[in-house]
Amino acid sequence: MTYCCALRLKDGLVFISDSRTNAGVDHISVFRKLYTFGVEGERLITIQTSGNLATTQAVIGHLKNHLTLNQEPHLYSVKTMFEVAELVGCLLKKVIQDVTDDKDEQHNYYCNLLVGGQIKGEPMQLYHIYPQGNFICATRDTPFFQIGESKYGKPILDRALRYDMSLEDALRCGLISFDSTLRSNVSVGMPLDCMVYHKDSLHIPLGKRICEEDPYFEYISKQWSDTLRRGLQELPVPTEDYLT
């Protein structure tokens, strides 16, 4: 499986993806699921993928190929993030249809994508693109999307993530969401890929690969365990009617 989350906040975008793929328990591999496209000073586009690996690689492969051969419309020719989402959505739908036009079979080749970024002169956007090619857009009320094994890491996002929190705070919240997932589900695994985009910078971030034994991630993971255990201890003792 996979876990990816993306946050669209007042001050920027945060993307975090795991890198574990598995086709059965004895076919476990590391594949990057966070892809970055962009032209420094003009546009940044990030795509996160979950689902059938051949489908996601085909989508990314076609997007890159169109850029290489300058076949328009491509990621650097479209004018708005909405058009980026349309382009990626159409391509995803087509890739799946090319494998099989049997609707009952298509779900075997499904994948979900998160597409975020900014084009000069436009606001930042974040889209969740479905295997049918349609998509939804993050808003101030719902500032994050998740794909893959999303349930383990959802409570902390539901409880703590706010549109107007700082990027540093949001990143910590996202990393804790991953830490919870990594501990509870063996199909989500290190290394993680992480990227923070600062609004209106139009700068393409380097991004950070978080490997096993990353000192910062290890530290916050341990501190978070302590916080939870201490927090449970500090809750008031259940009233008598709970215990009889």
Added chain:
Amino acid sequence: MTYCCALRLKDGLVFISDSRTNAGVDHISVFRKLYTFGVEGERLITIQTSGNLATTQAVIGHLKNHLTLNQEPHLYSVKTMFEVAELVGCLLKKVIQDVTDDKDEQHNYYCNLLVGGQIKGEPMQLYHIYPQGNFICATRDTPFFQIGESKYGKPILDRALRYDMSLEDALRCGLISFDSTLRSNVSVGMPLDCMVYHKDSLHIPLGKRICEEDPYFEYISKQWSDTLRRGLQELPVPTEDYLT
């Protein structure tokens, strides 16, 4: 959907269940999913249910009916908790087969059960019974089982629950697991049914129904939100390489 969890600890058993059932978003009802059987001073047997409501009610109905008519083997005639699990497992399998013997159809009628308790002279036991009628038993290494919407509430159990923690601590941990689930998934809902059994007491607890606005549950829910938000704030600021 449903969320039930059961904990088998050094000092006793803890059971918590939600009570929301839904067949589509406009058929939402409250049905108890925590059933208690027992003979004071001799045995306590608790059953938690998730899945097809007609199946779970049929299983509970037959178990009660066998007691009423004194048709052996029944819950008060079998000698061990293992035999309780066998009895319930066979019944569950039969109820599903009675609806349809088409294997491809049977999954529509599946349910999962958690069966825990103690019979005089025997250790406490906790079983997860599958719709196929087979079952697994909780151990010191794996002291809890969950059925239904289990993922949201699993991280806190994975991280904090220990076999040798006190019943009060375990109950708080279980309640926080529910609180996380209630906030993230609308198909799990109040009221909750909660029961704590003290090892070797052979006492049948009253149990506690936790309704909306239960003062204790509301208090710990709010305090837990504060703990998480403060805990995130207290994590060290991400190193520069995370943000560039």
